[in-house]
Amino acid sequence: MTVELLGGADDPRRAHDPRRLAWAYLSKVVQGPCPALSRLVDDVGPEEAARAVRERYLAELLGERTVARAHVDTAAHDLDLVAGMGGRLVTPEDDDWPQWRLLGFDTLSASREDGAPFALWVLGSRSLVELTERAISIVGTRAASGYGEHVTAEVAGDLAVDGWTIVSGAAFGIDGAAHRAAMGVGGLTVAVLACGVDRAYPAGHARLLRQIAQNGAVISEYPPGTTPAKYRFLARNRLVASLSDGVVVVEAGWRSGARNTASWARKLGRPVMAVPGPVTSVSSTGCNRMIREGEARLVANAGDVLEEAGPIGLREGVDGGVVRDLDAVRDLDALSGDALLVYEALPALGTRGVRELSEASGVAVEKVRAVLPMLEMEGFVDSGDTGWSRQR
Incomplete structure (x- = not known):
């Protein structure tokens, strides 16, 4: 299944769609999750919500989140830019919206600002629903060892061969190894960014991100032009956790972004798994401690991952480290x-x-x-x- 992309600047479907323009405008104004604004859109629709933001006709809390950028309207430019890159804006009104993956945010406190994304900017033509139907997130340290990269390539490659999408954050180290392994076997992968999809971050992964978008997706809740920031990486981690059936951590320090992703997975009800490492390796202290303290289940291969995160009853046998469905796959x-x-x-x-x-x-x-x-x-x-x- 692919999603029809809008055409060039003269395409009337984009140029004359005030509803789509309203979504793009609001995404620019809040730049991230805003449960209060999402509720307003649910109540009155995106166009009326956009008018309320522009005219400052808002409740006090929502006004504080929107007042600084209410005058900034680059919606048409942003939609043109992303369409020109082969992408689109996906909103909760679209069939392409991964609604069931994001339901976990509804169980969190309504006052949290780190709830479900307001909208998603996407590079790539595949449906987000299709891509995330069977998915595993693999994350870890940027300073990966040869051991970490080897294990990541084995696990990600075996999962991708069996039709699982690999989700990660496109960073150096474990993230990059996971994306490359999935593509190396002809599988699918999704990169979640902490900046606009028009910005290659890290710059050294510009080519990798282009390759991911060709057959998978590069996504962000931030509009084009948004620069990376520490708090955006922490917010990005919750999306990496939410868009999959479980999170695997390969090499991570005790205080790290990967452990933050694991924490989000637990909040959202996703299984958390960790690959053990040498006790002498600083890169594995986070994984080893999560396993010891019961925060993560020990996994060593793709079969272990699917025993924890795969559908109930699917795992009946192991073949070379990969658990296979004996009823669905020939021996x-x-x-x-x-x-x-x-x-x-x-x-x-x-x-x-x-x-x-x-x-x-x-x-x-x-x-x-x-x-x-x-x-x-x-x-x-x-x-x-x-x-x-x-x-x-």
């Missing part, structure tokens, strides 16, 4: 040699042609052509107009 032990190489070369989602499979698997083209019909008869693969895919 790959039946495959060997060229057949296994060709099957493993298929992406987790999408299709590949014969020549692409040959290059990815290292199996000659003629042997790939001979193997594929056998795999199809055995129920491992499907064929279509665009190539071959794994059978779901």
Whole structure:
């Protein structure tokens, strides 16, 4: 499923949609969660709420949150800018809004300012509902060790191969390793930013963020032009936690953003998992202590993660560290040699042609052509107009 993107500056669907402009204006004014404004929009609609903000016709609390930027209206520019980057604004009125993922915020105190996002700016054409239907968040230190990056790549890659979206924060270290591992096996990944989606942060991940947006999504609750700030990273962490079935922490100090994400996961009712590390490693003190004090469950591979966060009854067996649904996935032990190489070369989602499979698997083209019909008869693969895919 993909979401239809708006066209260029002359597209009347955007240029003449006052409701969409109102959402963009209000997002700019509050720049983050604002339960009071969200309730006002629910009561009177975004256009009337925008008029109330502009005219300062507000309750005292809401006025304090909006008065500083009430005169700033860059809605049309912001929508044009993001559309030009291949993105869009997603609001609670849209079918694309991940409503059920955000329900956990409703259980928190109504007075909190760190509630559900007001709106989401998104780069990428895939539906947020689709992307977050089966998702695991993987977070950790920026100063990752070789051990941490290796474990992250193994866990994220195995989960992505099994069709799970990997959610993280696009930072250096563990975050980046998780995103790359998911894309490396043809899987999906979502990056949540603490700044506008028009800003590559960190700058060294500009290319990575572009790659993520091509087949996954880069999202932020902050409008274009918003710069990173410490409090925005802390707010970002709650979205990383909320958009998945569970949070895995790989290497984290005792006081760290990753532990903050884990804390949010517990508040929102998500399972928290941690990978243990060497007792001599400063990078693993947070993980080891969370495990010791019962704040997180110990996990060592993707199978452990899915035992904690996967659907009840899904996990019936373990194959090479990855727990598999024995009723839904054929037993790959039946495959060997060229057949296994060709099957493993298929992406987790999408299709590949014969020549692409040959290059990815290292199996000659003629042997790939001979193997594929056998795999199809055995129920491992499907064929279509665009190539071959794994059978779901």
